[in-house]
Amino acid sequence: QQQVKQSPQSLIVQKGGISIINCAYENTAFDYFPWYQQFPGKGPALLIAIRPDVSEKKEGRFTISFNKSAKQFSLHIMDSQPGDSATYFCAAGPGTSGSARQLTFGSGTQLTVLP
Amino acid sequence: GAVVSQHPSWVICKSGTSVKIECRSLDFQATTMFWYRQFPKQSLMLMATSNEGSKATYEQGVEKDKFLINHASLTLSTLTVTSAHPEDSSFYICSARRTAGVGYNQPQHFGDGTRLSIL
Secondary structure (H helix, E strand, O other): OOOEEEEOOEEEEEOOOOEEEEEEEOOOOEEEEEEEEEOOOOOOEEEEEEOOOOOEEEEOOEEEEEEOOOOEEEEEEOOOOHHHOEEEEEEEEEOOOOOOOOOEEOOOEEEEEEO | OOOEEEEOOEEEEOOOOOEEEEEEEOOOOOOEEEEEEEOOOOOEEEEEEEEOOOOOEEOOOOOOOOEEEEEEEOOEEEEEEOOOOHHHOEEEEEEEEOOOOOOOOOOEEEOOOEEEEEO
């Protein structure tokens, strides 16, 4: 019940294209859904996050779409650039109700944007 | 933005030695810090939750006597890998959450990790 399933495992996109990464969760207690970007040899960096009271959140070229009934959320990267090439992790966690407020991470997606 | 500093970034040592990794929140207070382990091309595995002024909470399967965690202040948590062996070689990452009032979920901010290599 704690799993967060992420797909695809790897993704190759042409420069200027749209990158789409999907995640699904099981625990209905989750109400905080961040996405992290990780470059090799670095720690994950928070990219964008959403709470289930909205269905979409956009920050620059990055958009999260959230479907509460399906327990799914996705990251869209518009106008993908070679500099976006990294590993992306979705995560989910309890919001105000969780005492430890831990995050459960997806398995990661290796994104390669071709020049 | 929030900054979490992790030190050292890379350490190589002989089998049997103990290694201490520091995690500092530089511009905010963190009641809770988390320690993760990450193998190449894999996701982050939560090892333990570190709470300031109290004992850490370890995830199932993580040896608390092997991985000692101390969170003595609101800006510093340390992970000590005791009597390290080659199988302990990994990328260790900490994260910190800004202390906030009840009812508000603050994001986790990650350090840049420590690559531990045990010979």
